[in-house]
Amino acid sequence: MDGAHRLQSLATSIPGLTLFRLPVHADSRGWFKENWHRRKMMDIGLPDFGPVQNNISFNAERGTTRGIHAEPWDKFVSLAAGRIFGAWVDLREGPTFGVLFTAELTPGDAIFVPRGVGNAFQTLEDRTVYSYLVNDHWSPEAQEEYTFLNLADEQVAVPWPIPVEQATVSPQDRKHPRLADVRPMQKKRTLVVGADGQLGSALRKAFAGDATVDFAGHPQFDITSVESFESVDWPHYSTVINAAAFTAVDAAETTEGRTAAWLINAGAVAALARTAVEHSLTLVHLSSEYVFDGSAEVHSEDEALTPLGVYGQSKAAGDLAASTVPRHYLVRTSWVVGDGRNFVRTMAALAERGASPNVVDDQFGRLTFADDLAAGIKHLLDTQAPYGTYNISNSGLPVSWAQVARDVYRLSGVDPLKVTAVSTAAYAGPGSAPRPRNSVLDLAKIKGAGFSPPDASQRLVEYLLARETLAKG
Incomplete structure (x- = not known):
């Protein structure tokens, strides 16, 4: 684990998708970080998005791959353990539809994902713990508004470190449509x-x-x-x-x-x-x-x-x-x-x-x-x-x-x-x-x-x- 560094935000190629570098304080006992700090993060560009639910995904093995899911709410993604290769694709209606951004995340990183931006990740270590805050409650009705993109879409061409054919992927995620067949998420x-x-x-x-x-x-x-x-x-x-x-x-x-x-x-x-x-x-x-x-x-x-x-x-x-x-x-x-x-x-x-x-x-x-x-x-x-x-x-x-x-x-x-x-x-x-x-x-x-x-x-x-x-x- 790297030592502490200054909290900072970094713009990406997708409007509203913002990467954060988090200060991590490490010593012989382990490490500590402020994973989400409303005031400090708003000061450097995080919207006051009002999270209401916290979800955690535990991934036992390296190569576990999930996505690409665009959800009808904003989310703030971070790691509690492990390392991922993250891929985000703009699936909102508009001129940046289909734009891809990728980054490797550790517990020293976080990313704000706006509503309608497709979110996916591939674990690069065993026992990776992936956490995210969302600003609306999940429900079966809300899931009907999701927009999906296939992990192996040839047009977006996500450069997965582990090829999708060799990765651990759910049957549902393998069935998602290619970009040409994706229904763009309408703005609110x-x-x-x-x-x-x-x-x-x-x-x-x-x-x-x-x-x-x-x-x-x-x-x-x-x-x-x-x-x-x-x-x-x-x-x-x-x-x-x-x-x-x-x-x-x-x-x-x-x-x-x-x-x-x-x-x-x-x-x-x-x-x-x-x-x-x-x-x-x-x-x-x-x-x-x-x-x-x-x-x-x-x-x-x-x-x-x-x-x-x-x-x-x-x-x-x-x-x-x-x-x-x-x-x-x-x-x-x-x-x-x-x-x-x-x-x-x-x-x-x-x-x-x-x-x-x-x-x-x-x-x-x-x-x-x-x-x-x-x-x-x-x-x-x-x-x-x-x-x-x-x-x-x-x-x-x-x-x-x-x-x-x-x-x-x-x-x-x-x-x-x-x-x-x-x-x-x-x-x-x-x-x-x-x-x-x-x-x-x-x-x-x-x-x-x-x-x-x-x-x-x-x-x-x-x-x-x-x-x-x-x-x-």
Whole structure:
């Protein structure tokens, strides 16, 4: 046994397959090693994969050969005794399908094998003990998702130290298909809940053509229903996007509305968070600038929560629940405009009728067009940006609601002076919810992640042109 060396990770030719060199402390009595150390290994590239089961394979004789098995979970492989020649083949759908990586492992080595990468080994010493952690429980149903490759496949051509014909191999492993007949393992799926609202419709467009994304509106998945949660086969998913929310700000101040707001915006989010933690999912949750009181002119991601009304309070509670998920994107947005009812559509309809609305001029923010919000969410997922909270709205100068209304009138060919600017105090009626004065979100973090939201004023022009074109048929 070699002496101790520094813990290190080494990339391989297969994406996600990572080799680790483990410090082994040896003396006359034997040796000791830290076989798995979550924090240290995460610091050098091991995903926080959440193992739930530990399996050990004892191999009595040199030449025992097992594989090639691609399983529907991640695994962390190491040795307690002996030596192996390991072979890993990417059997996931994608450009690296069929790529081979080989290495010799001793107790001073370990390897992280992502879901869908075929795993095989051949023992080079008698009494080899092969151990692995996995992040899902084995079951007969799970075994149906395995993908296999023949150990003697001519195309991959694993250079076994002991030819397969002379090795100890199970009859089942000898029957596995050649690469040309292998069914690639599909990547885990994404579930979008609340998929029938403005953002849900935009997400449908953003992920159009991606067969691994499932969309569920309220009839398909009620986020307040235990039965809905129990109906989903969560191990098939890696990500859930929560686009569902109770957004009736004034109605939330009523007895019935308060109950609904807390049930949907807080209680259901807590249930999603528990599910995400249990199944190691990435949770994308949509929040609002209403979690702030609006006293700051620009809201950063780390500003303390200071909600004014019931809607904002329920959203803040949902934020706290979502932030407990290790893999989360908490996306705060404001003034959303998309398909369906929204402020811009309402003002355009009023302009067509020649109406003269009163619109508040002492609340300031930026519009967020749902298509751009959806594109920002997709960017975070596609680039695997660091988890955490991100503000996403369109960019440009902050404006008041009255200014937005006047811009809609002007772009609709109607005199913008028909819009009368009034204060919030003058506009608010009995039962109106308090609203933040300033809704401007700091966009530095999302821009730093590589996504630059387009200017809101240009998007407003495009939105109204698209609406006009649609109306003309």
